[in-house]
Amino acid sequence: MSEADRLFASPQPPADFTFNEDVVRVFPDMIKRSVPGYPTIVENLGVIAARFAQPNSRLYDLGCSLGAVTQALRRHVRAEGTRVVAIDNSTAMVTRCREYLSAQDSMHEELLPVEVVEGDILEVPLASASVIALNFTLQFIAPEQRLGLLSRLRNSLLPGGALLLSEKIRFPDAQTQALLNGLHLDFKRANGYSELEIAQKRTALENVMLTDTLAEHRARLQAAGFTTVEPWFQCLNFTSLIALP
Ligand SMILES: C[S@@+](CC[C@H](N)C(=O)[O-])C[C@H]1O[C@@H](n2cnc3c(N)ncnc32)[C@H](O)[C@@H]1O
Ligand SMILES: O=C(O)C(=O)C[C@]1(C(=O)O)C=C[C@@H](O)C=C1
Helix, strand or coil: CCCCCCCCCCCCCCCCCCCCHHHHHHHHHHHHHHCCCHHHHHHHHHHHHHHHCCCCCEEEEECCCCCHHHHHHHHHCCCCCCEEEEEECCHHHHHHHHHHHHHHHHHCCCCCCEEEEECCCCCCCCCCEEEEEEECCHHHCCHHHHHHHHHHHHHHEEEEEEEEEEEEEECCCHHHHHHHHHHHHHHHHHCCCCHHHHHHHHHHHCCCCCCEEHHHHHHHHHHCCCCEEEEEEEECCEEEEEEEC
């Protein structure tokens, strides 16, 4: 079972956020209390993927963490011969993700097969992809590498495939940015985070999680070769887009 997130509860020297063992221990609680709409997004990624999954293809969960999206894919996708490839570059995440998924395997025989790969999504080759999910992962990739990654993902998609991209977004005008950021902080407070926890996590994320505006996402996805780009969900400053070749 995952623990309650108290990682930033006591004063600590500033350090960049990493997906280490401490984060892994509390991650399900952390992400649910930090990302408005997260459970809705995850479940519906499974529902959406079911429409695009093709027989004998692969479904990719990039930056899979503990495999929440992989599990949603397994709940909803029934295409014959399809397998899930879940990739993350955090050893701690991959180790725990494998444990969760093999516990699931031992209870249900009919689930899609899953391969959990420890690797860098900027380097691992992808093939025969009908669905690619990037659920709050692109925001952790260096901005100058984002277009190259999305272009490679576009070229790995089979005709009729889909990219599902969820991100925290920022807003081009300062007033809207202040409003939505303030509402997100209210969401965190309502979920029991203190001012100290909120402030220390913000500092930890400052250099490692760099957000774009919706217009920047749209332009970049189009530059990468996607012709349809549509947000299917937004809750405060968190959105999920579907992008089609
Ligand atoms: C916010 S978490 C993703 C949450 C997860 N997709 C979910 O829905 O629960 C971001 C993940 O991306 C992973 N990550 C960041 N950069 C990566 C890279 N270059 N290659 C692979 N994984 C990466 C991190 O280790 C982390 O587990
Ligand atoms: O924006 C924030 O304050 C967050 O905590 C967001 C966020 C994310 O979007 O990935 C950052 C790190 C954790 O993985 C959980 C949530």
